[in-house]
Amino acid sequence: MMNFVVKTIANAGALAVAIWLVGDITLTGDSTGRKILTLILVALLFGLVNFVVKPVVKLLTLPLFILTLGLITLIVNALMLLLTSWLADVFDLNFHVEGFWTAVLGGLIISVVSWALNVALPDKD
Template identity: 35%
Template sequence: MLGIVLPAIITAFSLLILDWLLPGITIDTVTASVLAAVSIGIVNGVVKPIIQLLSLPLTFVTFGLFSLLVNGFCLWLSSAFVPGFEVRGLVGFLVGPIALSFLSTTFGHYLLEGRTPASLPEA
């Protein structure tokens, strides 16, 4: 259970920091941040693989740069489902997913200290 909840908490915390750092991402409440983290997880798990598969030729031609647009679209799509979470402008659309990935990975590394989800204790 902790292997599912902890990444969502890390993403929610990262989103709150991005709200403070980036002008293109706005989060109204902590609840909106948690709901946005869950929404991002669902969109990245369900919608993103389909979009990546359909856009594979374009990603190949652009040497992977098109995947930045796919990530931005997925972040924007998540914001469409969560009231109080807004992604707007070029900064939010392109820099937001990169910064979110960096922060989530960094916090996850330091919080999990090299443990894999399989090695986390069950609650």
Template identity: 40%
Template structure:
């Protein structure tokens, strides 16, 4: 499977995960664009693409800078990092709304757990 196809599949899976999280957490909403080319599903794909880009570009820098806190809290600070990445995505997009810090922590935790489960079930990793 090519890298582009694998990335596109990851974005689609992430869009489904974000949809599930918006259904479970009342403070996280995606404002669907029903008049767009792909409708509301296209909005979830757009938000998932933005989150994937933020997580790919900003995520490693934030994780590296917060490494002392991650070690000190035995990894629990990664919840704050995931919440920050979700908040950055919400700040970039006018379609994603996150109501507060604790809502972002819960949403970031659920996205991380569901993404981990999806990686276990789907062959999305590059095999060396």
């Protein structure tokens, strides 16, 4: 359970950094508390997308992973971020990613920051 909380906090922090650095990734809300709640919900949604959808996509694109020596991961991460943005709109969360190249940059930032936070945060079950 603790590992789940740590991963969610890392995802929320990584999403917050991407929102801060990339102008076309937006999180809107009435108040700071509402924005934080939305960010946590989007982090949970992003984690769910990465848990359920990403392994299937990686399996289906396995030849591309081999051919590109793993660089297709940037595209897969961008697609997962775009899917999260679409699902956030479906669930009426105020999170939006504008365009594919914005998603590529956001996915890269989220991957790096999430990795760094997962290294820094404790990893106990």
